[in-house]
Amino acid sequence: MALRDLLIGLALVWLIAKVAGEAMERTGQTAVLGELLAGVAIGPGVLGLVHDSHGLHVLAELGVLILLFEVGLESNLGDLLRAGLQATLVAIAGVVVPFVAGYGFMSALGYPPLVAVFIGATMTATSVGVTARVLTDLGRLQDRASRVILGAAVVDDILGLVILAVVTGIATTGGVSLASAALLSVKAVGFLALAIAVGVWLAPVLIRWAGGMRARGTLIVYSLVFAVGLAAVSDMMGLATIVGAFAAGLVLATTERREHIERQIKPVADLLVPVFFVTVGMKVQPALLNPFAEHAYFGLTLALTGLAVVSKLVAGLTVYQRGVRRWAVGVGMVPRGEVGLIFAGAGLAVGVIAEDLYSALVAVVMLTTFVAPPWLKALWRADATARPAPAADPPPSG
Amino acid sequence: MALRDLLIGLALVWLIAKVAGEAMERTGQTAVLGELLAGVAIGPGVLGLVHDSHGLHVLAELGVLILLFEVGLESNLGDLLRAGLQATLVAIAGVVVPFVAGYGFMSALGYPPLVAVFIGATMTATSVGVTARVLTDLGRLQDRASRVILGAAVVDDILGLVILAVVTGIATTGGVSLASAALLSVKAVGFLALAIAVGVWLAPVLIRWAGGMRARGTLIVYSLVFAVGLAAVSDMMGLATIVGAFAAGLVLATTERREHIERQIKPVADLLVPVFFVTVGMKVQPALLNPFAEHAYFGLTLALTGLAVVSKLVAGLTVYQRGVRRWAVGVGMVPRGEVGLIFAGAGLAVGVIAEDLYSALVAVVMLTTFVAPPWLKALWRADATARPAPAADPPPSG
Numbered sequence: 001m002a003l004r005d006l007l008i009g010l011a012l013v014w015l016i017a018k019v020a021g022e023a024m025e026r027t028g029q030t031a032v033l034g035e036l037l038a039g040v041a042i043g044p045g046v047l048g049l050v051h052d053s054h055g056l057h058v059l060a061e062l063g064v065l066i067l068l069f070e071v072g073l074e075s076n077l078g079d080l081l082r083a084g085l086q087a088t089l090v091a092i093a094g095v096v097v098p099f100v101a102g103y104g105f106m107s108a109l110g111y112p113p114l115v116a117v118f119i120g121a122t123m124t125a126t127s128v129g130v131t132a133r134v135l136t137d138l139g140r141l142q143d144r145a146s147r148v149i150l151g152a153a154v155v156d157d158i159l160g161l162v163i164l165a166v167v168t169g170i171a172t173t174g175g176v177s178l179a180s181a182a183l184l185s186v187k188a189v190g191f192l193a194l195a196i197a198v199g200v201w202l203a204p205v206l207i208r209w210a211g212g213m214r215a216r217g218t219l220i221v222y223s224l225v226f227a228v229g230l231a232a233v234s235d236m237m238g239l240a241t242i243v244g245a246f247a248a249g250l251v252l253a254t255t256e257r258r259e260h261i262e263r264q265i266k267p268v269a270d271l272l273v274p275v276f277f278v279t280v281g282m283k284v285q286p287a288l289l290n291p292f293a294e295h296a297y298f299g300l301t302l303a304l305t306g307l308a309v310v311s312k313l314v315a316g317l318t319v320y321q322r323g324v325r326r327w328a329v330g331v332g333m334v335p336r337g338e339v340g341l342i343f344a345g346a347g348l349a350v351g352v353i354a355e356d357l358y359s360a361l362v363a364v365v366m367l368t369t370f371v372a373p374p375w376l377k378a379l380w381r382a383d384a385t386a387r388p389a390p391a392a393d394p395p396p397s398g
Numbered sequence: 399m400a401l402r403d404l405l406i407g408l409a410l411v412w413l414i415a416k417v418a419g420e421a422m423e424r425t426g427q428t429a430v431l432g433e434l435l436a437g438v439a440i441g442p443g444v445l446g447l448v449h450d451s452h453g454l455h456v457l458a459e460l461g462v463l464i465l466l467f468e469v470g471l472e473s474n475l476g477d478l479l480r481a482g483l484q485a486t487l488v489a490i491a492g493v494v495v496p497f498v499a500g501y502g503f504m505s506a507l508g509y510p511p512l513v514a515v516f517i518g519a520t521m522t523a524t525s526v527g528v529t530a531r532v533l534t535d536l537g538r539l540q541d542r543a544s545r546v547i548l549g550a551a552v553v554d555d556i557l558g559l560v561i562l563a564v565v566t567g568i569a570t571t572g573g574v575s576l577a578s579a580a581l582l583s584v585k586a587v588g589f590l591a592l593a594i595a596v597g598v599w600l601a602p603v604l605i606r607w608a609g610g611m612r613a614r615g616t617l618i619v620y621s622l623v624f625a626v627g628l629a630a631v632s633d634m635m636g637l638a639t640i641v642g643a644f645a646a647g648l649v650l651a652t653t654e655r656r657e658h659i660e661r662q663i664k665p666v667a668d669l670l671v672p673v674f675f676v677t678v679g680m681k682v683q684p685a686l687l688n689p690f691a692e693h694a695y696f697g698l699t700l701a702l703t704g705l706a707v708v709s710k711l712v713a714g715l716t717v718y719q720r721g722v723r724r725w726a727v728g729v730g731m732v733p734r735g736e737v738g739l740i741f742a743g744a745g746l747a748v749g750v751i752a753e754d755l756y757s758a759l760v761a762v763v764m765l766t767t768f769v770a771p772p773w774l775k776a777l778w779r780a781d782a783t784a785r786p787a788p789a790a791d792p793p794p795s796g
Contacts, residue, residue: 003459003639007630014623021613031613055456061401137614215419215429216535217668224669225412232405241401267662268669270615271622 006055010275013050016042017274028381030137032130033373035274039281052282060279061241063272064129068242069227070269071132071150072249073262074141077196080151080250083144086321087151094152094315094333095159098123101311102304114170115357118347121167122361123308125160127337128153129242130369133277134376135332145325149332150246157240158188160339164238167343171350184238191237192247195230199251207255220264223252240339280369288363297360304360305367309334328379335372336365404453408673411448414440415672426779428535430528431771433672437679450680458677459639461670462527466640467625468667469530469548470647471660472539475594478549478648481542484719485549492550492713492731493557496521499709500702512568513755516745519565520759521706523558525735526551527640527678528767531671532774533730543723547730548644555638556586558737562636565741569748582636589635590645593628597649605653618662621650638737678767686761695758702758703765707732726777733770734763 020038021031042049050056080087103120107113128150135146165181203226210222227248234244252261288301316330344361347353353361418436419429440447448454478485501518505511526548533544563579601624608620625646632642650659686699714728742759745751751759 004630004633006456006459007463007626007633007639011623011627011630014619014626018611018613018616018619018623022611022616025612054452058404058453058456061404065405213416213420214423215416217665218416218420220665220668221412221416221672225409225416228405228412229409232402232409235402235405241405264665264668267615267618268666270618270662271666274619 002053002055005051006053009050009053009056010059012042013056013275013278014271017278021274028377030134030373030377032133032137032277033370035277036130036281036370036373039278040284040286041281042278043282043284045282045285045287050282052279056275056279059272060276063269063274063276064242065227065231065245066224066265066269067129067133067136067273067276068246069224069249070262070265071136071141072246072251073253073258073265074136075147075150075250075253076142077200077250077254079144079147083147083151083321086319086324087148088155089318089320090148090315090329090333091152091155091159093318094126094156094312095124095163097314098308098311101307105303105307114352115347117170118167118344118353119304119357119361121163121343122340122364123304123311123336124156124163125336125339125343126153126156126312126333127335127339127369128156129276129280129337130335130372131332131376133273134373138377138380140380143325143328144321144323145328145332148319148321148324148329152329152333154192154243154246156333157243157339158185158192160240161185161188161238163343164339164346167346171346171352188237188239191233191239192243195233195244195247196251199226199230199247200254203251203255207252207257211257219257219260220268223248223261223265226252284366285359285362288359297356300357301360301363301367304364308336308364308368309371325379328376331372331375331379334375335369337369338365340365400451400453403449404451407448407451407454408457410440411454411673411676412669415676419672426775428532428771428775430531430535430675431768433675434528434679434768434771437676438682438684439679440676441680441682443680443683443685448680450677454673454677457670458674461667461672461674462640463625463629463643464622464663464667465527465531465534465671465674466644467622467647468660468663469534469539470644470649471651471656471663472534473545473548473648473651474540475598475648475652477542477545481545481549481719484717484722485546486553487716487718488546488713488727488731489550489553489557491716492524492554492710493522493561495712496706496709499705503701503705512750513745515568516565516742516751517702517755517759519561519741520738520762521702521709521734522554522561523734523737523741524551524554524710524731525733525737525767526554527674527735528733528770529730529774531675532771536775536778538778541723541726542719542721543726543730546717546719546722546727550727550731552590552641552644554731555641555737556583556590558638559583559586559636561741562737562744565744569744569750586635586637589631589637590641593631593642593645594649597624597628597645598652601649601653605650605655609655617655617658618666621646621659621663624650682764683757683760686757695754698755699758699761699765702762706734706762706766707769723777726774729770729773729777732773733767735767736763738763 016038017035020034024034025031099120102123103116106116106119135141140146162181162185165184169177210218227245230244230248231241235241312333313330316326319326319329344353344358348358414436415433418432422432423429439445497518500521501514504514504517533539538544559582560579563582567575608616625643628642628646629639633639710731711728714724717724717727742751742756746756
């Protein structure tokens, strides 16, 4: 019975994801926007056709891992390291500016400092899934702006560790141990550097070993053992699982079987990635955005959303490298994700953040997610129009 | 936390499945035997490295669906229909002989008739997953024996509906409504015929439609919407989900995009199918086979396993078509699966079957699963030796 529900849910999710994605592509948008909206439509908040079961959740989580693994496979480790300083600067600005904006705004409204701290923290964390998907759909992963965005997303996740330690400290003990937060981030950076260094050295050996196997499908299975294993280790280090999957992709991209792995992972991604975006859409409760509902923080939601967008755009202005689309970097960092909600959730758990305010924050996170895909698409289209030939595929120097 | 456990479990399952599968292939066995044994080793009964979580269960269920979908894609509907009468005869014999054997044996031991009925029913249902996988691994899906086995498995599932209605009737009301059981099977046959007829007529239209889509991955997603949807409908009709997935594969095999779909489904199958076989192995409790344990039905387990094997071999002897390996047909039908356990479970639920006896039946089902892979492999190898050239790939007429 549970299996049947999952099969029906999966068939519906796939069908509507493809139909809505196709409709969006034909009207000049990206498929991911269609998948997000399709999720809103079939989710419990609107039609209630599909419920977010544990089975769908498992497939969605694997989907976003495989998306970031694929993005890693299509990225170049050297390019990413060269973008490192720029990406770090963008990430730091992308944490500081939204935090100050959120904290200052809430303080100005007369909220107590503790509430303002949690709201500020919620505004900081970028969710790279949506942007990575849009860049993949647009075929723009090789752009220099994409490297800065991806690099900044990794740094952002490490900064998120520090913020989580700080807000959890405030929430539980009322104090902050900056030393332990710093230690955490040093461990995280060390782990990433080590994983990539050892991986780059070990991967060719493993790939050659897998090549000598007789059983079918050895290469793709070993590649995903690596990706899923590194994701689990990331999680143990307190980092997001997608950071590990991205690192695994980066490492395997340095091997001679890169294209082979890419070709084999593609149909797997085609099946699982849309499940992630549809279930993200399913979590949206449109009722939260109803301005006529009781206790609706409608004005506050819109104001915080505006701040969330503007503050990441400002962070994008710290781009100093020539030839990097700074607006694209800013817009690419606009989508917030569940990490921000974890910060807010810590506040909810200790009673600093009220239920209504938490709901408003959920709405802010959701709205930022829907802003990025059409905006990024428009930016690259405007660019293609400004520089006529070749319109579909401008030179990588752009 | 649950996600991390799933990722670690998945990495372990994939890794050990590949290592054990490779070891088996190198010693002349099939990879699936390695995956089953790997599952026993890491399962709760032995090392306890991996627990059968809900997440693994979901991936395993999708894995066996995709396996049968892939087998359907590589089969020929016309060939299967031409094998229809032969397959039906084999399926009927494969239900009647094991039932009579189980019933007679238990009656002879002095068990009451009701107990004997449930044991007999448990002995009937073939589980086609293991055999389908072995045939795929050996590259023997085009053999005439394979067509008979696959056709018989479908008929067997329909007969299973009748048996389920009968034993459930006995278990709940003490009586049997043969009319309603017959109606059920007529509905099942009608559904299958309709699904295939409509599918063959509709599939080319859908495939052409999918071909006109711009979004990435449309063909593979629509193909699996069809497979998963038909699996869900099968389940609603009281049939196994794999029957629907197999039918979907058969239908899509008649379209011009067959090879394209096959190529795209392959990496997905490579990832998910081993999860199914490893989790099957994980369900084995070797303690059930300990002859020195208290209340061990050790002798009974071995005797019933012997009967289970021999009775399906006898069913294989009803092969009258020339050029069909009749021993292969019999051995291919030896593995029993969860359907048999559902029958026994109905007896357990009403107190006809005692706990200990139920455990013995679980052990019988498991033992039959492990017998088939090496035996089938040996049969085809002996055959290749008897008819020397070309040893690796005898002509399809064989």
